[in-house]
Amino acid sequence: MELKLSSLKDITCVKTPKYNVEEVIKNTKENPIWLHFGAGNIFRGYIARLQDDLLNQGLCDKGIIAAETFDFEIIDQIYDVYDNLTMLATLSATKPVDYRIVASVVEGVKASKVERLKEIIVNPSLQFISFTITEKGYGLRGLDGEYLGIVKEDIKNGPASAKHAMSVVCALLHERYLNGKLPLAVVSMDNCSHNGEKLQNSILTIANEWKTLGYVEEEFISYLTDEAYITFPWSMIDKITPRPAESVEKEIKKLGFTNMSPITTSKRTFIAPFVNAEVCEYLVIEDKFPNGRPSLEKAGVYLTSREIVNKVETMKVTTCLNPLHTALAVYGCVLGFDSIASEMSCPELKKLVYGIGAEGMKVVVNPGIIAPEQFLSEVLNERLPNKAIPDTPQRIATDTSQKIVVRFGETIKSYLKDENLDVNGLIYIPLALAGWCRYLIGLNDNLEQFELSADPMLEVLKVELKDVKIGKDNSIHLKNVLSNERVFGINLYTTVLGEKVEGLFNELTAGKGAVIATLKKYVK
Numbered sequence: 001m002e003l004k005l006s007s008l009k010d011i012t013c014v015k016t017p018k019y020n021v022e023e024v025i026k027n028t029k030e031n032p033i034w035l036h037f038g039a040g041n042i043f044r045g046y047i048a049r050l051q052d053d054l055l056n057q058g059l060c061d062k063g064i065i066a067a068e069t070f071d072f073e074i075i076d077q078i079y080d081v082y083d084n085l086t087m088l089a090t091l092s093a094t095k096p097v098d099y100r101i102v103a104s105v106v107e108g109v110k111a112s113k114v115e116r117l118k119e120i121i122v123n124p125s126l127q128f129i130s131f132t133i134t135e136k137g138y139g140l141r142g143l144d145g146e147y148l149g150i151v152k153e154d155i156k157n158g159p160a161s162a163k164h165a166m167s168v169v170c171a172l173l174h175e176r177y178l179n180g181k182l183p184l185a186v187v188s189m190d191n192c193s194h195n196g197e198k199l200q201n202s203i204l205t206i207a208n209e210w211k212t213l214g215y216v217e218e219e220f221i222s223y224l225t226d227e228a229y230i231t232f233p234w235s236m237i238d239k240i241t242p243r244p245a246e247s248v249e250k251e252i253k254k255l256g257f258t259n260m261s262p263i264t265t266s267k268r269t270f271i272a273p274f275v276n277a278e279v280c281e282y283l284v285i286e287d288k289f290p291n292g293r294p295s296l297e298k299a300g301v302y303l304t305s306r307e308i309v310n311k312v313e314t315m316k317v318t319t320c321l322n323p324l325h326t327a328l329a330v331y332g333c334v335l336g337f338d339s340i341a342s343e344m345s346c347p348e349l350k351k352l353v354y355g356i357g358a359e360g361m362k363v364v365v366n367p368g369i370i371a372p373e374q375f376l377s378e379v380l381n382e383r384l385p386n387k388a389i390p391d392t393p394q395r396i397a398t399d400t401s402q403k404i405v406v407r408f409g410e411t412i413k414s415y416l417k418d419e420n421l422d423v424n425g426l427i428y429i430p431l432a433l434a435g436w437c438r439y440l441i442g443l444n445d446n447l448e449q450f451e452l453s454a455d456p457m458l459e460v461l462k463v464e465l466k467d468v469k470i471g472k473d474n475s476i477h478l479k480n481v482l483s484n485e486r487v488f489g490i491n492l493y494t495t496v497l498g499e500k501v502e503g504l505f506n507e508l509t510a511g512k513g514a515v516i517a518t519l520k521k522y523v524k
Helices: 005-010 021-030 041-056 073-079 114-121 149-157 165-178 195-212 218-225 246-254 306-320 322-335 347-361 372-383 400-407 409-417 428-440 458-464 475-482 497-508 514-522
Strands: 034-037 064-068 086-091 098-102 105-110 128-131 184-188 235-238 274-278 282-286 302-304
Touching (some): 005 021, 021 105, 034 114, 041 086, 041 098, 041 274, 041 282, 064 073, 086 246, 165 184, 165 218, 184 195, 195 218, 235 306, 246 274, 306 322, 306 347, 306 372, 306 400, 322 347, 322 400, 322 514, 347 514, 400 409, 400 428, 428 475, 458 475, 475 497, 497 514
Parallel strands (some): 034 128, 064 105, 128 184, 282 302
16 A cells, blocks of 8 residues: 555555545635644644544534645655655554554655745635744844844845745735735744744734835835734743654555655655654643634634733743753763653662742643643653664754753743742752753763754864863863853852752763762652
């Protein structure tokens, strides 16, 4: 069997669409309602499946058009080859793998195909555009604070020659403005704090630069800032869709499917015609859609206020999931683990993340729609130990310098604001921070070198720590790192935590086996 539209009627070994796929394709291309930027796994394995659910329930008759802004080979080799179908494998710790074919994506478009995107964006039927392009996709400036080269060119050359994702979207919104000031929701679904605000700021930055140079009108800025026409809803998304697993590929082949192997593109994207994903999932969206929307709440999406979205996101990112992930990632790399789930079989690491969760729960704000205690329990007892999920500490450790400010910094600042809490009583969060610093020297607990995951600050951080010596007092080498407010949100030396992390780091670098020994000493 092949994953093709022509084969759908003959496939009985996995779940297939209950709706008329050809009719949905026709309806969508004639009157699109949803354009999504970012054609990767979280979109294919979660967001597209939500619309697939609505189609299967007969609650909608249109699918999604996907646009890729970064790696065009995904469209050529994963979308076009498989008629835009995805094999979704949902991996439970206690149940057999659930396989289904998702057919809600009707078209894959490269962002360079500007004319096709213009056709879609000017259609009055379009209700919203959404994004999973990662937090870096919204960035317009480099580490030096200056505009990226591609952004400088986009500003100089105007909407007609846009290349950066934010410039492309701004140019498309200008087309929608010129074609009748049509309303639209512009929705980031990326896993980053205040995602809608980041998206809005980037679009408005480009628009204002173009206005200064005379490429767009003052009225266009008004259009972008009037919520009767354009909104930038905030959202919180949570679902693990890791790299395609070899074990899943083998099982799909046993079912009788051919040509299902992953590929690696020239831009180093490792992607397959299938997506493996965990069962647990959350999508919370601010309900501001000036041109209407599908009944996403009937597919399990929470539609609510910005305040509640922010509370849910804060709960997840600062307390109940992301800090735990980061701690497991850096210690997992140092201790030689190759999966997050296997780390939860290590008593010391398990106690570490339980401790981080407990420290965070003292300052967590209950969002009302999801109980923090229930969410944290699910993370600790179901999600992190799920051996069916092939997620690695090496993947989670990517870009850690960009994440610590929210994942740990916010909790530290909350402790400092609460007169009833003593920041000096923190044990597990300082251990996580010291573990990250220990990770950065690139030596495992046997003092053997390992490869650090990609991080935009990696070279700077490696220089700061280049003189660290095993078995010596290394406190001086941490000064510039721990005082960096950009990394931690505060200068840790304005609290007791600077010296506390220094002391833990010295214990972690005391010698061979010092990492596990230090964990044994402190986690109780």
